[in-house]
Amino acid sequence: MRIDCEHVWDHISAYIDGDVDAALRADINKHLETCEICSAVLDSTRNVVVLIADGRVFELPTGFSDRLHKRLEPVLQPNGK
Amino acid sequence: MTKAPNAEFEADCIRRILAGEHQLFHELIRPCERAIYFLLISILHNEADAEDAAQETAIKVFRNLQLFRGDSQFKTWVLSIARNEGLGRLRKTDRLREDSLDALTGEDSGDFTPAVLTSWREIPADALEKKELAGLLREAIEGLPDIYRNAVLLRDIEEMDVNETATALGITEGSVKVRLHRARALLQRKLAHKLKAFAPKRGLFGRGK
Numbered sequence: 625m626r627i628d629c630e631h632v633w634d635h636i637s638a639y640i641d642g643d644v645d646a647a648l649r650a651d652i653n654k655h656l657e658t659c660e661i662c663s664a665v666l667d668s669t670r671n672v673v674v675l676i677a678d679g680r681v682f683e684l685p686t687g688f689s690d691r692l693h694k695r696l697e698p699v700l701q702p703n704g705k
Numbered sequence: 706m707t708k709a710p711n712a713e714f715e716a717d718c719i720r721r722i723l724a725g726e727h728q729l730f731h732e733l734i735r736p737c738e739r740a741i742y743f744l745l746i747s748i749l750h751n752e753a754d755a756e757d758a759a760q761e762t763a764i765k766v767f768r769n770l771q772l773f774r775g776d777s778q779f780k781t782w783v784l785s786i787a788r789n790e791g792l793g794r795l796r797k798t799d800r801l802r803e804d805s806l807d808a809l810t811g812e813d814s815g816d817f818t819p820a821v822l823t824s825w826r827e828i829p830a831d832a833l834e835k836k837e838l839a840g841l842l843r844e845a846i847e848g849l850p851d852i853y854r855n856a857v858l859l860r861d862i863e864e865m866d867v868n869e870t871a872t873a874l875g876i877t878e879g880s881v882k883v884r885l886h887r888a889r890a891l892l893q894r895k896l897a898h899k900l901k902a903f904a905p906k907r908g909l910f911g912r913g914k
Binding site for chain 1: 734767819820
C-alpha cells in the first residue's frame with residue numbers, strides 16, 4: 625500500500641520502538657526509500673531519543689543521594705519511626 | 706511479565722529487611738533514586754520540593770514494604786508511591802492540574818507535526834560533552850506539557866517498558882504510547898533545527914570554517 629508522509633509521522637514513535645506490524649513496517653520502509661523528508665524526520669527523532677537517554681542530560685543535584693540516605697538513617701533504626 | 710534482572714536481589718533484600726535487617730534498605734532503594742527524583746521534579750517543578758518529596762517517598766516505601774506484592778517490578782511500585790507523594794503535594798498547594806485534568810483537557814489538543822528537514826546527520830553522544838547541548842535537551846523536555854514529559858521521562862530517560870510506565874503513571878498502555886509519540890514529536894520539532902549545529906563537520910558536506 626502506498627502511504628503518505630503524515631501517515632508515516634503518525635507511526636514514527638511506534639516504528640522506532642519496533643511496535644508496528646510487519647505490513648505497516650514494510651509500507652513505511654518503502655515510503656522511506658523515496659522520501660528524504662520522512663527519512664530525515666525519522667533519523668532526527670531517533671537521534672533525539674538516543675541523546676535524551678544519556679545520563680549526562682539529567683543529573684541528580686550534588687549530594688542528593690547522601691542527603692537521602694542520611695534522612696533514612698533514623699527511620700531505619702530498630703526503633704525508628 | 707518479564708522480571709527485572711535484579712528481581713531476585715530485590716526479593717531477597719525485601720525478605721531480609723522485613724525480617725529486621727533494616728540497613729539493607731539503603732541498597733534496595735539506591736537503584737530507584739534517580740527515577741524517583743526525576744518523576745517528582747517533573748510533577749513539582751522545583752528542585753527543593755522534589756528532593757524533599759523524594760526523601761518522603763523513600764521513607765514511605767520503607768514503612769509500607771510489607772505491602773509490596775511483587776506483581777509489578779519493585780521500581781514501578783516505588784514510582785507509583787513517588788507519584789502519589791508528588792500529586793498529594795500539588796493538591797495541598799492547589800497546583801494540581803496534571804492527571805486529574807486529563808479527562809477534561811483531552812489529549813488531542815496541540816500540533817504534533819514534525820520539523821521538516823531534508824537531511825539529517827546523526828549527533829553523536831560525544832557531543833554531550835558540550836554543556837550547551839545537554840542544556841538544550843533539558844530545556845526542551847522541561848518545556849513539554851506535564852503528561853507528555855512524564856511519559857518521555859519514564860520511557861526514554863529511565864528506559865522503563867510500556868507496561869511498567871503505565872502502572873507507575875496510573876494510565877493505560879495505549880495512553881503511554883500516545884503521550885510518548887507526542888512528546889517525541891514535540892521534542893523533534895523543537896530541537897531538530899537547533900541540534901543540526903552539533904552535527905559533526907566533515908567531508909564534502911562539512912561546513913568547516
